[in-house]
Amino acid sequence: MKLRAIFFVIFPVLLFSFAHHIDVLGYDGEVLRLSVFPLYKPQWLKVILMTQTGVVFPSKVDGNVYEFHVSNSSYAIVSVEGESERYGPLSTTNPMYIDLHSLSFKPSVSVLSDVKPDGVYKYILVTRGKNWRIDGIYLDEGKLNWFDWLGKALIMFKYNLDDGVHELKVEYSLPYGLKRTFTFKLFSFKKILTLYRGKTYPYKVKYVKPYTYIVQPGETLWEIASRFHVRLGDLILINKIRDPDRIHSGRFLKIGRVVFENNPTTIVINLFTARMGVYYDGKLLAVYPVALGRSDSTPPGDYWILRKVINPTLYWYGEVIPPDTPLNGLGTRYLQLSRPQYAIHGTSKPWEIGKRISHGCIRMFNEDVEKLDAFAPIGTNVIVIKKAIGFPQNLQGVFR
Numbered sequence: 001m002k003l004r005a006i007f008f009v010i011f012p013v014l015l016f017s018f019a020h021h022i023d024v025l026g027y028d029g030e031v032l033r034l035s036v037f038p039l040y041k042p043q044w045l046k047v048i049l050m051t052q053t054g055v056v057f058p059s060k061v062d063g064n065v066y067e068f069h070v071s072n073s074s075y076a077i078v079s080v081e082g083e084s085e086r087y088g089p090l091s092t093t094n095p096m097y098i099d100l101h102s103l104s105f106k107p108s109v110s111v112l113s114d115v116k117p118d119g120v121y122k123y124i125l126v127t128r129g130k131n132w133r134i135d136g137i138y139l140d141e142g143k144l145n146w147f148d149w150l151g152k153a154l155i156m157f158k159y160n161l162d163d164g165v166h167e168l169k170v171e172y173s174l175p176y177g178l179k180r181t182f183t184f185k186l187f188s189f190k191k192i193l194t195l196y197r198g199k200t201y202p203y204k205v206k207y208v209k210p211y212t213y214i215v216q217p218g219e220t221l222w223e224i225a226s227r228f229h230v231r232l233g234d235l236i237l238i239n240k241i242r243d244p245d246r247i248h249s250g251r252f253l254k255i256g257r258v259v260f261e262n263n264p265t266t267i268v269i270n271l272f273t274a275r276m277g278v279y280y281d282g283k284l285l286a287v288y289p290v291a292l293g294r295s296d297s298t299p300p301g302d303y304w305i306l307r308k309v310i311n312p313t314l315y316w317y318g319e320v321i322p323p324d325t326p327l328n329g330l331g332t333r334y335l336q337l338s339r340p341q342y343a344i345h346g347t348s349k350p351w352e353i354g355k356r357i358s359h360g361c362i363r364m365f366n367e368d369v370e371k372l373d374a375f376a377p378i379g380t381n382v383i384v385i386k387k388a389i390g391f392p393q394n395l396q397g398v399f400r
Contacts, residue, residue: 018094020080024176025065027103032068032076040090042082050077074101095176102175105129109168109184110199113192115281122193124155124186126170135171135179139186161188165196165374187374190285197308198377201263205238207256217249228255231340233306237378260304260379266395267305267344267372267382269362271298274354276362277391278372284393288372291347291363292356298342299360303382305344307336308373312345332366333373337382344382345369 019040025033036047047066049056051073060067070076076098081091110125126146128134134153137144146153153170168184185196213224221244225232234257236244266279269290276288292298312334314321321328331346346366347353353365364372 018092019082019084019090020093022078022080022093022095022098024098024103024178026178027070027100029104029106030069030071031059032070032098032100034066034068034078035064036066036080037064038080038082038090040082040084040087043085045080045082048079050079051075070100074099076100099130099175102130102132103178105132107170107172107182109170109186109195111186111193111195113194113280115192115283119158120160120191120193121156121158124168124193125149126153126155126168128153128172129174131175133173135173137171138169140166141169160191161193163188163190166193189371189375190280192280192285192375194375194377196374198375200237201260201377201379203237203258203260203379205254205256205258207254209255211255213253213255215247215249215251215253219247219249221245221247224253225340230255230257231306231338233336233338233340233378234258236307258306260381263377263379263381265376265380267376267380268391268395269298269382269384270389270391271300271384271386272388273390274356275391276364278375279395282395284391284395286371287391288364288368289354290344291353291358293358293360294356297358297360298362298384300384300386301339303337303339303342303384305335305376305378305380305382306338308378309334309336310373329363331363331369333369335369335373335376344372 019038021037021039023035025035036045038045047058049068049070051070052075053073056068056070058066059069078093078096078098080093081089083089107127107129112123114121114123126134126137137146137153137155144155146155166186166188168186169181171179171181173179187194187196208228208230215224221235221241222232225235232244235241235253237258238254238256241247264281268277268279271292274290274292276290277284278286311323311332312330313323314328314330326348329348331348333346335344337343342360344362344364346369347363350365353363
């Protein structure tokens with residue numbers, strides 16, 4: 001009897017302190033999923049969110065699960081109103097405040113390979129969100145040891161991986177009891193480990209007149225780049241454009257050119273021998289045969305990889321030629337150079353590799369250019385020379 005009496009005293013106090021229990025089921029940066037559990041039998045229930053952008057009503061309700069479309073907001077305040085036949089209107093919730101910023105964080109991975117006389121040391125740095133805990137890090141299903149470094153997870157190892165793509169999996173515990181797993185692709189090439197298709201190397205931006213521009217109806221990004229004498233890749237990088245083939249009118253663009261800073265990867269193309277050498281940290285990794293431009297249509301000079309495309313479409317004098325068609329000779333990868341009319345790409349005619357046959361681009365076997373695309377990030381320095389020399393094991397000033 002005493003326990004029952006205590007319950008009837010305490011329960012109303014709890015009920016008026018938090019009549020509704022909230023569980024966060026997930027948030028992907030746009031859709032927030034909540035479960036709402038009333039601690040009573042409601043006659044009716046109303047659930048809304050209050051955010052920086054205003055009041056948000058549920059877009060979907062399935063039993064006690066509510067979905068809300070929430071974007072451009074760092075927090076959400078849950079407002080629940082219900083009515084109990086015995087206790088009347090109730091509106092308290094636990095928790096009431098949800099930190100969306102802590103849930104929408106997207107982890108990133110950085111990879112560095114350090115070439116030493118006794119081998120190649122690999123360093124992987126994994127970020128985590130506010131109040132996130134790392135439960136485990138796995139490389140190709142093998143668990144890795146790591147230690148905390150300035151709030152990030154640092155992994156170091158020396159053993160070599162097979163050439164090709166590898167998967168890094170990171171398991172996290174997030175606030176509100178959530179768990180998430182993120183996977184990242186890594187690429188191993190001649191003992192060097194990098195991110196698959198790489199991050200863009202650091203660069204500086206030199207803005208040019210008119211400095212900004214509003215896209216007009218019917219314009220393409222290529223037309224805008226040509227009008228202001230910048231490169232397509234410049235506009236893509238500066239404005240962080242995901243799909244350059246879909247640029248909408250009314251979009252605000254910054255106009256400028258990028259200049260990349262030093263990076264460990266260098267590609268050397270020798271017009272004299274029709275060969276390409278790939279270097280990392282000054283050490284020769286591989287040599288590939290290439291096809292070159294007729295006569296002197298591939299000019300010597302210093303370039304950068306400015307843009308990369310998988311299964312590229314060929315645009316030829318107003319014609320649009322899809323990938324995987326006989327007339328499209330670009331192969332499976334296209335690496336645009338900083339001089340817009342030149343690129344490194346694959347081929348649909350492998351028998352032409354080693355010849356001077358193109359209009360100035362550098363062609364490779366598809367299997368070779370796919371490795372290059374996976375290994376060399378945007379910003380990689382490409383040096384084109386014409387000298388009767390081979391590729392030394394250590395990169396030297398003779399290429400400059």
